[in-house]
Amino acid sequence: MLRDITLGQYFPRESVIHRMDPRMKIALMTAMISACLIAQNAVEYAILSGFVLAVVLLARVPISLYLKTLKPLAFFIVFTCIINLFSADGEILAQWWIFRITREGITLAGLMMIRVILLVFISSLLTYTTSPIQLTNGLESLMRPLKWVRFPSHDVAMMMTIALRFIPTLIEEADKIIKAQSARGIDFQSGGLIKRIKALVPVLIPLFVSAFHRADELAVAMESRCYRGGEGRTSMIRLRVRAADWLAATVCVALITGLVMI
Amino acid sequence: MIELKNVTYTYSKDTPFEKEAVAGVDLVVEKGEILGIIGHTGSGKSTLVQLMNGLLTPTKGEVRVEGNKVERVLPQIGMVFQYPENQIFEETVYKEIAFGPANMGMGGEELERRVAKTAEIMDIPAEIMKKSPHFLSGGQKRRIAIAGILAMEPGTIIFDEPTAGLDPRAKNHLIDTILTLNREHGVTVILVSHSMEEIARTCNRILVMRDGKVAHIGTVTEVFSHEDELLEMGLDIPEIAQLMRRLGYHDCWTVEQATEKLKEAAC
Numbered sequence: 001m002l003r004d005i006t007l008g009q010y011f012p013r014e015s016v017i018h019r020m021d022p023r024m025k026i027a028l029m030t031a032m033i034s035a036c037l038i039a040q041n042a043v044e045y046a047i048l049s050g051f052v053l054a055v056v057l058l059a060r061v062p063i064s065l066y067l068k069t070l071k072p073l074a075f076f077i078v079f080t081c082i083i084n085l086f087s088a089d090g091e092i093l094a095q096w097w098i099f100r101i102t103r104e105g106i107t108l109a110g111l112m113m114i115r116v117i118l119l120v121f122i123s124s125l126l127t128y129t130t131s132p133i134q135l136t137n138g139l140e141s142l143m144r145p146l147k148w149v150r151f152p153s154h155d156v157a158m159m160m161t162i163a164l165r166f167i168p169t170l171i172e173e174a175d176k177i178i179k180a181q182s183a184r185g186i187d188f189q190s191g192g193l194i195k196r197i198k199a200l201v202p203v204l205i206p207l208f209v210s211a212f213h214r215a216d217e218l219a220v221a222m223e224s225r226c227y228r229g230g231e232g233r234t235s236m237i238r239l240r241v242r243a244a245d246w247l248a249a250t251v252c253v254a255l256i257t258g259l260v261m262i
Numbered sequence: 263m264i265e266l267k268n269v270t271y272t273y274s275k276d277t278p279f280e281k282e283a284v285a286g287v288d289l290v291v292e293k294g295e296i297l298g299i300i301g302h303t304g305s306g307k308s309t310l311v312q313l314m315n316g317l318l319t320p321t322k323g324e325v326r327v328e329g330n331k332v333e334r335v336l337p338q339i340g341m342v343f344q345y346p347e348n349q350i351f352e353e354t355v356y357k358e359i360a361f362g363p364a365n366m367g368m369g370g371e372e373l374e375r376r377v378a379k380t381a382e383i384m385d386i387p388a389e390i391m392k393k394s395p396h397f398l399s400g401g402q403k404r405r406i407a408i409a410g411i412l413a414m415e416p417g418t419i420i421f422d423e424p425t426a427g428l429d430p431r432a433k434n435h436l437i438d439t440i441l442t443l444n445r446e447h448g449v450t451v452i453l454v455s456h457s458m459e460e461i462a463r464t465c466n467r468i469l470v471m472r473d474g475k476v477a478h479i480g481t482v483t484e485v486f487s488h489e490d491e492l493l494e495m496g497l498d499i500p501e502i503a504q505l506m507r508r509l510g511y512h513d514c515w516t517v518e519q520a521t522e523k524l525k526e527a528a529c
Binding site for chain 1: 312315317335337340341343346348349350351361362365366396410411414
């Protein structure tokens, strides 16, 4: 059950999008997300959706994976749609008690749905096409200017790398402990809220104990390889912004400018 | 008796990460035997044993215990996972051992008796019963974790690599305890191990897993006589058996058997 978490998973493929510079990807994804929030009418959304779909196809990651990330959000999407459906003023199409559906409400609900779906697609695009290492390298590089205000960009990036690296390990470990404890007669599925929370104690305690052990071991392993923070440290992966990245940036900027102008 | 009929298990079915870990296994585990399971890492041993006590439900085929189809986790089949000390969570050794039977609804004097009896079988000294299990030695922690499962008095216990990471004395101690459980308490034992010596010393029958399928099943002699094939699978026969083969003895798998043979020869 815990294995089904897909959000933030890297999906290795050979594609133009995978090869892009992570910094450029982060910057452009942020720009696209703002574009999604700025867009207002159906035409703008159509253009945006077309563009996002084109990028999704270019990235060569199966669409079913994006849909899978949408699934847990289905309730949220439907809920926002319903709220929007009933909350707009305008030409009334149907009315019942205090609820009324207007033409504007339908449009608004539709656009809201597209907006949320686009946001999910754009953020999944970034995580599916960028390995965690590249992602943190990119973030570290982007955060470097913050050194002026004494922001420890290297340490933050290292912490993120470690956290990302150990998520699958922790999931595996939790899975194993859940199995071991259910073999000892714990029932995780039934009973009231308090009983279920209580059932988690025998899982969480061993999980924390082993996480602390692992953290200790990792610290020793890093120190014995002479890790001493970011001071004077060079990176094996040298990030380079290539012509393709500038091309992508130009297309994005053109698109967003176009959207704002309309 | 545990029966597996054409059992198949596929991880992450219908996703790009689909993997068939156990493929069409037929197997009968007899009451009172010690069945050893060997196989290369990733050959499906761990998945197979989890199917036996209902922790996993087969994607195809069925598992029957005493004739009943397994549909949920069975308390009568105990499961000792690899490094079982990682599941310890209680404040005292006593509570840790009592956890399983308490979940089964046991309480009062009966529970106390059960815990005391289990502690005795597992050689857990009475003076540590009120101590925290988290600060004991690795070997002791493991014995406490196993006691926690034993206290549920399962008729069958599955041990997944029970001696991994223990020092030689703790190893021998644990193997002796497993043998006692089987001989004196009539517990059926399923033992997954990478140590051929351990398998030869304890098991009545051996099951060899390869790519999710049963490659061989039979007595110690039957299975270990396929030496070349075992070597090719990344397995081996016990070192003492290798020595005895060089000396010309072909049916000798444990140190005890070898001692006998060599004593005879010396006379």
